[in-house]
Amino acid sequence: MVQYAFSREQRLLTPGDFKPVFANPVRAASPQLTLLATPTGHSHPRIGLTIAKKHVKKACQRNRIKRVVRDSFRLHQHELPAVDIVVIGKKGLDELDNAALHKLVEKLWRKLSRRCNAS
Numbered sequence: 001m002v003q004y005a006f007s008r009e010q011r012l013l014t015p016g017d018f019k020p021v022f023a024n025p026v027r028a029a030s031p032q033l034t035l036l037a038t039p040t041g042h043s044h045p046r047i048g049l050t051i052a053k054k055h056v057k058k059a060c061q062r063n064r065i066k067r068v069v070r071d072s073f074r075l076h077q078h079e080l081p082a083v084d085i086v087v088i089g090k091k092g093l094d095e096l097d098n099a100a101l102h103k104l105v106e107k108l109w110r111k112l113s114r115r116c117n118a119s
Contacts, residue, residue: 006074012048012084021048021086026119028112032093035108037083037116045080047073051089061094068098072105080109081116 012018025036040046049069051062069087073080096104 002078004074004077006070006077009042010044010046010073010077012046012086017046017084018048018086021084025086026083026112026115028108028115030104030108032090032096033104033108034088034090035112036086036088037112039116040082040084042082042084045073045077045082046084048084048086049089050086051093055089055091056094058094062089064098065089065093065101068101069105072102072109076106076109080113083112083116085112 012021021036021038023038025038028035028037047070049066051065053062056062056065073085093101
């Protein structure tokens with residue numbers, strides 16, 4: 001049975017977890033969002049979120065974006081390869097509603113999966 005949990009083991013928590021992802025990433029990008037990924041030694045994908053205050057001013061908007069991205073990751077984690085993923089928010093991300101954001105993230109998961117499997 002497939003579990004749709006989002007536990008502590010599925011998150012990038014420390015700067016040491018984030019650093020290898022920035023060193024040599026596989027990218028999947030859109031004008032509002034960039035996903036960076038690198039293979040990991042774990043048996044499951046992990047995610048880290050960086051939504052800068054510079055690009056999304058209000059805390060409630062940043063939290064909404066992170067909540068939607070985490071939920072999408074939770075639902076699609078079994079389709080993703082074992083990689084560490086960093087999600088980077090860009091300008092204009094706060095203008096998307098939840099449905100549009102969810103659709104964009106799903107598209108980027110598929111793109112990232114194809115690129116990670118190809119490399």
